[in-house]
Every structure is written in C-alpha cells, then in structure tokens.
Amino acid sequence: MLETRNLDKSFGAIHVTRDVSLKLERGERRVILGPNGAGKTTLFNQLTGEIAPSSGRIILDGADVTALPVAQRARAGLSRSYQKNTLFDGLSVADNLGLAAMVAQGRGMGLGRDGLLHPEVRETVEEVAAQLRLSDHLDARVSEISYGMRRQLEVGVALATRPKVILMDEPTSGVGPEMAKGFHDLLAALPRDLTLLIIEHDIDLAFAVADTITVLNYGEVVFDGLPEAARGSSLLKEIYLGSWEDA
Numbered sequence: 001m002l003e004t005r006n007l008d009k010s011f012g013a014i015h016v017t018r019d020v021s022l023k024l025e026r027g028e029r030r031v032i033l034g035p036n037g038a039g040k041t042t043l044f045n046q047l048t049g050e051i052a053p054s055s056g057r058i059i060l061d062g063a064d065v066t067a068l069p070v071a072q073r074a075r076a077g078l079s080r081s082y083q084k085n086t087l088f089d090g091l092s093v094a095d096n097l098g099l100a101a102m103v104a105q106g107r108g109m110g111l112g113r114d115g116l117l118h119p120e121v122r123e124t125v126e127e128v129a130a131q132l133r134l135s136d137h138l139d140a141r142v143s144e145i146s147y148g149m150r151r152q153l154e155v156g157v158a159l160a161t162r163p164k165v166i167l168m169d170e171p172t173s174g175v176g177p178e179m180a181k182g183f184h185d186l187l188a189a190l191p192r193d194l195t196l197l198i199i200e201h202d203i204d205l206a207f208a209v210a211d212t213i214t215v216l217n218y219g220e221v222v223f224d225g226l227p228e229a230a231r232g233s234s235l236l237k238e239i240y241l242g243s244w245e246d247a
C-alpha cells in the first residue's frame, strides 16, 4: 500500500534520511520509533510531498507518487494528522469534519453550509464522529473541547477524507497516560483495511498498537519487523537505554 525505496535526504552536509526502504501492506499498523533527531518527521515530510527526497522513490497503492505535489497525494489517498494544531477553533466539531469531507468529495468550499448539509457529507461526519467517540460533541466549538479531544478530532479530520493511509506524528503527545491508552484503543478499532504509519515516542503505547515496528537512528532503518522481535533487540535497548527498561 505504501512503499519507500532507498529514500535519501540531505540538508547540505546533514544527511537526515539514509537509504530508507519500507513496505507497508494494506491495513498494516506500523509504528516508527527513534530518538530525537533520528529523521522521523523528515521521513513523513517526504511521504506527504512537503519536501522532496534527494534520491529514492515513494510508491502509494502501486503508483509512483515521488513527483506529485501534496494535494495530489492527498487525493490519491494519503492523509496526515499533524502534531501542530490544524483545526478551525471557531467552528464546531461537525463543521471541521464536514469541511474535510467536502473537500475530499470534490465539493467546493464555495457551497458553504449547503455543502456541509449534503447527505454524503453528513454521513461521513456521523460515521467518523462515532469512530472517534466524538458523537456527543458534534455541536461543540473546537475552542470548547478538551486538548485530548482535539487530538482525536485531528485524526477525525484525516479520516473524513476517506484515505487509504494515515500518517500520524505523535498523536498522543501532550495527553496524559490514561488518555493516551484510550486513544490507542480508538486507533486499534479503526477499519482494518486502513493503513496507519505512526510516530510514537512512548514504547509501551507503540507496542499496544503496532503490527510492525520500524526504528530509525541517525536517519537509518536499524530495525524493521515484529514487535516481539523488537523487544529482544540489544541495539534498541542501547538506543533507548533507561526508557526501554521501563517498557
């Protein structure tokens, strides 16, 4: 479903991703681990098209998208849930989901409320809200909901575009451990044919949601495989030191 072939990215003399080759099957949930500065976000930026790789290819659902701009990759089924807040604070939860659905369904923003009231848009809003346990908050303004709920809504906005693949950059950053656990349960319950690639710092949480794990260190893939095998890797223990001991 999503593949990278020998992705390399340098900023001047700084080599940030090195020969990164990954292959995600449809429905796979893969977690990317790695210390600060390992190149995780830079890898995501290349996948979405925000930055161009220095060399290498990106294949989405069988098509080479390496040269496609961000919007076209999104239309081809690649969606990203951002670490930074990309929600419309003054609008309701329903309208944030509705706008994402409208655009993805090719209905222009110019239609305004008429577009939001379209049955297909409403259906998507209700379905996504149910998946992310936001149904009771559809009429709340984003500025009124909790931080944790905003993080859920960010995933909802990505989901409302009906993507094939969602990239999530630390979806639980800043939320407490209890909430983070609930959040990962939500992710685990998403439709099984949806492919997820998730950057996560917390190893326990990573293991809770991952089918497979990739570890980046200094821009290089140093582990790629099943979580059970990751647990046994001495290289990972070295990279994570203390935090690994707690896992």
Ligand SMILES: Nc1ncnc2c1ncn2[C@@H]1O[C@H](COP(=O)(O)OP(=O)(O)OP(=O)(O)O)[C@@H](O)[C@H]1O
Binding pocket: 011, 014, 016, 034, 035, 036, 037, 038, 039, 040, 041, 042, 043
């Ligand atoms: N535009 C840029 N120009 C120069 N160096 C950059 C640029 N973007 C990223 N880097 C460098 O690339 C390295 C990897 O950064 P990146 O943000 O991808 O790591 P990360 O694994 O996501 O880290 P974190 O966990 O802290 O978010 C860092 O050393 C960073 O300073």
